Amino acid sequence: MDFFEKEMRQMFEHTSSINDQVFVGKTMMARLDDNKLLKLEFHNTHVGGQYNSILLSVINKNTGVIDKETINFSDVIGKCKMRDGTLLNPYIWDDRSDPHWYTPISIKQKAEIADKVLEYAEMFQDIGIKNANMFL
Numbered sequence: 085m086d087f088f089e090k091e092m093r094q095m096f097e098h099t100s101s102i103n104d105q106v107f108v109g110k111t112m113m114a115r116l117d118d119n120k121l122l123k124l125e126f127h128n129t130h131v132g133g134q135y136n137s138i139l140l141s142v143i144n145k146n147t148g149v150i151d152k153e154t155i156n157f158s159d160v161i162g163k164c165k166m167r168d169g170t171l172l173n174p175y176i177w178d179d180r181s182d183p184h185w186y187t188p189i190s191i192k193q194k195a196e197i198a199d200k201v202l203e204y205a206e207m208f209q210d211i212g213i214k215n216a217n218m219f220l
Contacts, residue, residue: 088110096198119146120208123140135175135176139152142208
């Protein structure tokens with residue numbers, strides 16, 4: 085399992101609001117309900133190799149993409165303080181040999197990102213599915 089898959093699993097594997105997760109590299113696919121899938125990808129919006137967001141796609145099995153949204157880590161958790169005191173937008177640095185969080189973030193911050201992503205995705209679930217998950 086590579087770094088990106090490990091991070092994606094840590095953030096989204098233990099949620100009850102999506103089912104049948106499949107993790108491959110920088111991507112996770114999951115079932116939102118009977119007709120809709122969720123695709124999450126670590127995404128870079130500015131500089132190659134600097135993954136600063138999650139690209140969320142909601143896909144209807146019959147008609148294709150319903151919605152796409154880019155959720156920037158910094159929009160959810162703000163800037164991160166580096167050891168030298170400078171503040172930077174958080175991102176994963178992939179120099180093709182050793183991907184890692186360039187701006188270290190905590191487990192709590194990863195959970196905040198995951199919660200925000202799932203909060204958005206759950207808006208596309210059928211109401212019956214959402215209500216059923218409230219009791220899990």
